[in-house]
Amino acid sequence: MATWKIDPAHSSVSFSIKHMMIAKVHGAFDKVSGTLQYDASDVSKSSVEATIETASINTREAQRDTHLKSADFFDVEKYPSITFKSKKIEGSDEEFKVTGDLSIHGVTKEVVIAVEGPSSEMKDPWGNTKIGISGQTKIKRKDFGLNWNAALEAGGVLVGDDVNITLEIQFAKQ
Known part of the structure; x- marks a missing residue:
């Protein structure tokens, strides 16, 4: 079993959600940390934990980011982080389901x-051993109490419910 830490400078947690029912808006969280306990011989013995700072949300639009940080959405003062803790990892041949x-x-x-993933182990120019994974999931924001919305005059709502999440994570061996 090897311990790997998320390399935040080379990792991204991004999302997309429908805006005005016509196009997806993309954003990311700039601060993510966590640990992978990885057993290459038996992946089911592996585990992962991650923490995202909600105040690090970045949609490239300052006014929208301020609204997303408010009590209408993430309420970063009350809920400063998003966390994930695995319960089960299954799969093989570099395709896994992490529950x-x-x-x-x-x-x-x-x-x-x-x-x-994970990718094959590689050494960076400074001698650190790295691996990488790519992951995807979809959640419904209302399942997590993120209910704010506004009705559109032409019908429909301003913010969709389905959130697509994409992970591009690089780990450094400890």
């Missing part, structure tokens, strides 16, 4: 993340 508890806005729900 775990995702906690957002004080609500914890089980989610399944489809993961590709």
Whole structure:
């Protein structure tokens, strides 16, 4: 069993959600940390935990980011982090399902993340051993108490419910 830490400078947690029912808006969280306990010979013995700072949300639009940090959405003062803790990892041939508890806005729900990887171990120019994974899942924001919305004059709502989450995570061996 090897211990790996998330390399935040080379990792991203991004999301997309429908805006005005016509196009997806993309964003990311700039601060993520966590640990992978990885058993290459028996992946089912592996585990992962991650923490995202909610105040690090970045949609490239300052006014929207301020609203997302407010009590209408993430309420970063009350809920400063999003956490994930795996309960089960299964799969083989570099395709895995990671089942775990995702906690957002004080609500914890089980989610399944489809993961590709880990990549082969590589040494960076400074001698650090690295691996990487890519993952995807979809959640419903209202399941986590993120209910704010506005009706549109032409019908429909301003913010969609389905949130697509994409992970590109690089780990450094400890």
